[in-house]
Amino acid sequence: MHYDRGVYAMVELREETNFYEILGNTLTDYEKKVNLCKDLQGVREDFILNIAHDLRTHLNVVLSVIQLLKIKHKSVNEGDKKWEEYTQTITKSCYKMLKLVNNLIDVTKLENDYFICNKENLDIICLVESIVNSVNEYAKCKNISIIFDTNEEECKMSVDPEVIDRIVMNLLSNAIKFSPKNSEILVNLTVSDEEVKIEFKDEGPGIPKEEMELIFNRFHKVVKNITSEYEGNGIGLNLVYNLVKTHNGNISVYNNTDKGCNFVVTLPRCIDEECGCSRKIKANTKVQVLEIEFSDIY
Structure with a gap:
């Protein structure tokens, strides 16, 4: 059976149209997935920031209480080496955790353009x-x-x-x-x-x-x-x-x-x-x- 050139042209056009439709749908799906990943990344970073801020708040409360205890019990426990050793250990541990939390907060801010420079x-x-x-x-x-x-x-x-x-x-x-x-x-x-x-x-x-x-x-x-x-x-x-x-x-x-x-x-x-x-x-x-x-x- 013989087909003229017009029929072949229509078939080729339809195939080309289908190709671009499939490509367009694929790109749209890809774009949706990229946007979803970005949203999830944002949620993850916000979660880290919120947890880190809460940790920092509680650590500062602990440090404040330690300072008050030192002032209040200074006269009572003067010369008590164990008291000094225990409070110093608690303070040092809080400082270590604060360093980690502070660094985590700042890194997250820097990577998400939240960090503000005051030059x-x-x-x-x-x-x-x-x-x-x-x-x-x-x-x-x-x-x-x-x-x-x-x-x-x-x-x-x-x-x-x-x-x-x-x-x-x-x-x-x-x-x-x-x-x-x-x-x-x-x-x-x-x-x-x-x-x-x-x-x-x-x-x-x-x-x-x-x-x-x-x-x-x-x-x-x-x-x-x-x-x-x-x-x-x-x-x-x-x-x-x-x-x-x-x-x-x-x-x-x-x-x-x-x-x-x-x-x-x-x-x-x-x-x-x-x-x-x-x-x-x-x-x-x-x-x-x-x-x-x-x-x-x-």
């Missing part, structure tokens, strides 16, 4: 040096010396001081945890025309080569080194990575040829005329921040 024009050299000096006390428990060096005396730029605080303290906390006793940690700040580099060099065991590309992933934990008594939770370095990104910066890591590893934070130099003046963090607030950040060391 100021300030001297970053003075800021980093003051953080290093405040951390030195916690390094002494392992007889570790933290040495700060810089190629300039002053460098004003636009940063959020609390973000820089978290970055430096987190990296120093890691360095102290994984460094052997009686060693040194070098913090070197280098200023150039376009950027500022802050380098953290320790004398620890270093990072396995196969772990280098995963080190900043959320919840990734480096295989515990037999020489270290500490084990991370896989949040701290991911938090640092995301905090550095809020300043359009970069962070890298590499092992030293002899021992230890280097973390290098690179931040672009810029001044924002709309930024306010530097604000001071209250002394008692700063002390608690340090106690929380280094609760798994001392």
